Amino acid sequence: MTALRIDDxxxxxxxxxxxxxxxxxxxxxEPGDAEELQNYFRSLSIYSRYNRFLGAIRELPRNLLDRFxxxxxxxxxxxxxxxxxxxxxxxxxxARYAFxxxxxxxxxxxxxxxxxxxxxxxxxxxxxxxxxxxALGAGRLFGDxxxxxxxxxxxxxxxxxxxxxxxxxxxxxxxxxxxxAAPQGIPCASWQLAAASRHPAVASPV
Numbered sequence: 001m002t003a004l005r006i007d008d009x010x011x012x013x014x015x016x017x018x019x020x021x022x023x024x025x026x027x028x029x030e031p032g033d034a035e036e037l038q039n040y041f042r043s044l045s046i047y048s049r050y051n052r053f054l055g056a057i058r059e060l061p062r063n064l065l066d067r068f069x070x071x072x073x074x075x076x077x078x079x080x081x082x083x084x085x086x087x088x089x090x091x092x093x094x095a096r097y098a099f100x101x102x103x104x105x106x107x108x109x110x111x112x113x114x115x116x117x118x119x120x121x122x123x124x125x126x127x128x129x130x131x132x133x134x135a136l137g138a139g140r141l142f143g144d145x146x147x148x149x150x151x152x153x154x155x156x157x158x159x160x161x162x163x164x165x166x167x168x169x170x171x172x173x174x175x176x177x178x179x180x181a182a183p184q185g186i187p188c189a190s191w192q193l194a195a196a197s198r199h200p201a202v203a204s205p206v
Contacts, residue, residue: 016124052111075099106133142176
């Protein structure tokens with residue numbers, strides 16, 4: 001496990017403000033989210049599910065759903081983006097990221113509900129993931145997508161990610177970005193505090 005302790009998941013929720021003024025809550029998954037998260041993936045278009053999982057699936061296999069729900073285990077984290085609709089918090093996006101301590105890298109994947117695409121949620125989610133990666137002490141954030149996924153490639157390029165060929169699979173494109181923010185320089189307040197807890201100030205010698 002990383003040195004970042006997550007004793008209360010709710011205290012690490014973030015509000016993403018979109019370009020039209022809408023607000024989206026981004027939080028870690030909770031035990032009661034399993035059924036709704038599964039329904040979210042089922043509701044995605046075939047194209048969106050294919051792009052998210054780099055292959056054809058209708059829903060998450062039980063073992064993968066279980067991994068999604070175990071936040072922090074093996075330094076893997078799942079978050080959901082929610083909005084209030086008719087009095088209920090509804091999942092409209094998700095991301096999963098993993099910290100590889102041996103290389104100080106964070107790998108991630110994400111998806112946005114087809115009906116909510118084009119509103120800036122992906123851009124805001126990427127910026128937030130960069131904060132989370134910095135809080136974990138990562139030096140690089142990266143992901144892979146299909147060469148045919150023009151939407152994700154465009155989002156990554158617009159967000160400052162470098163694109164490269166995936167050496168292990170010709171069908172994939174890798175996008176990566178260097179993360180060099182010190183704890184006090186992380187732009188997300190909650191993750192700036194989380195990072196500071198990992199790097200307590202060292203007292204000057206007397």
